[in-house]
Amino acid sequence: MPRVVVDVTLKPEILDPQGQAILSALGRLGYAGVSGVRQGKHFELDLAEGADEAVVAQIAETLLANPVIEDFTIRRP
Amino acid sequence: MPRVVVDVTLKPEILDPQGQAILSALGRLGYAGVSGVRQGKHFELDLAEGADEAVVAQIAETLLANPVIEDFTIRRP
């Protein structure tokens, strides 16, 4: 059964305060080697045998991401 | 500047009601080809030049995931 992964992130120009909080925490905890953090959502979809994978983009646009403020990528894990 | 991605998902034995809700919605909207959905978190970390990438696992275990209920994977995008 094929699995497809959809990762959703805020568009680069949109501030991500949660990512900023993690970055700030990293600095405080001594992880100086990290210069940026962005947080997003991750979805794993199991497709039925013979399912049309083309629908995954449609699903991502409709139910998983808001295309006005978010980007998404689709990949095979 | 190397980027590293950390994906965090609930352990397989832990119920994911949000993923279930998406699966149910997909069925209602006619996307019959999807047989399972799991939802997780996605983090993108930018590492400074020469940063020790080995710390990423430590960061994931401490700040990004709760290892009791969640798994994580680390990859280069």
Add this chain to the structure above:
Amino acid sequence: MPRVVVDVTLKPEILDPQGQAILSALGRLGYAGVSGVRQGKHFELDLAEGADEAVVAQIAETLLANPVIEDFTIRRP
């Protein structure tokens, strides 16, 4: 149209690394007056005229929270 709010939080005994990250960031940014942070999910449900509000608890248990690891509260805003 009555609105109902469902707030979902990890059970107190379950570690919340995201809340910890925010707490750590607050310390770094000089907000010393905060001694604990927990992160959860927030849902606002609009009920149709005459809807049976008793179903909200059932919805929360099934689709919004995982009762094994999460608690939820229901309230009128």
Add this chain to the structure above:
Amino acid sequence: MPRVVVDVTLKPEILDPQGQAILSALGRLGYAGVSGVRQGKHFELDLAEGADEAVVAQIAETLLANPVIEDFTIRRP
């Protein structure tokens, strides 16, 4: 020790696909009495004795919400 709750929601004009997915799932599962669902984030902050509660709004604006796309409310639970 006073506790303060910050709830963060997408601004009303911004589409919330996750809320839509839950609404759609509710319809499929027979919960016809719900006419709208919005999803957000929920934060519980414990303040130290004598802490200045006025900083909570500042924290919410900086670390918990992105004021361009999100609203927040602060309340005593």
